[in-house]
Amino acid sequence: MKTDSAKRPPRSLLTSVKKLVIFAALCAVACAASAKPKRVYASPILPKQILDSTHLERHQADEVEIIVVREGHPMRKRSSDQLIFQLDRKAIARLYQDQLIRFYLPPGRHRFGVIPASNPGLYRVSELEVEIGNGKSSVFRIFQTGGFTSSGGKDVFDIASY
Numbered sequence: 001m002k003t004d005s006a007k008r009p010p011r012s013l014l015t016s017v018k019k020l021v022i023f024a025a026l027c028a029v030a031c032a033a034s035a036k037p038k039r040v041y042a043s044p045i046l047p048k049q050i051l052d053s054t055h056l057e058r059h060q061a062d063e064v065e066i067i068v069v070r071e072g073h074p075m076r077k078r079s080s081d082q083l084i085f086q087l088d089r090k091a092i093a094r095l096y097q098d099q100l101i102r103f104y105l106p107p108g109r110h111r112f113g114v115i116p117a118s119n120p121g122l123y124r125v126s127e128l129e130v131e132i133g134n135g136k137s138s139v140f141r142i143f144q145t146g147g148f149t150s151s152g153g154k155d156v157f158d159i160a161s162y
Helices: 011-034
Strands: 064-070 083-087 089-097 099-105 109-116 124-132 138-144 157-161
Touching: 064 083, 083 099, 089 099, 109 157, 124 138, 124 157
Parallel strands: 064 138
Antiparallel strands: 064 099, 083 089, 083 109, 109 124, 138 157
């Protein structure tokens, strides 16, 4: 007469699977615990790249420091293409890859935008609406999304908070 044990996998297999699951969970926890915050390696923009210097210095005590970094693409060589960075729909600087701009804004709602400097009519402005808080500096990044435009497969850029 057959028993129920014929339908169940052997005990050693169950033990092995349990050990594997526990090992995978421990690895996931160890990897998450060892994750380090991302460091930003970028150089400041040059004076000739500034289109509007209004916000480059603090004018009021409540203004908040904002840093925007144009990241490089890890799989591509350094690009010579400039991007135009916009603040509240007004161009303030041209950024090369691995460059940053530091400026100061009063608390409140602002709109950041980015568009390639060459042939801007072929692209749409990528925008991000942000709420700047009191006394809290913020870092934002400009990155390639790897998307394509309908006019020829150029990279599309986006902007987001770090």
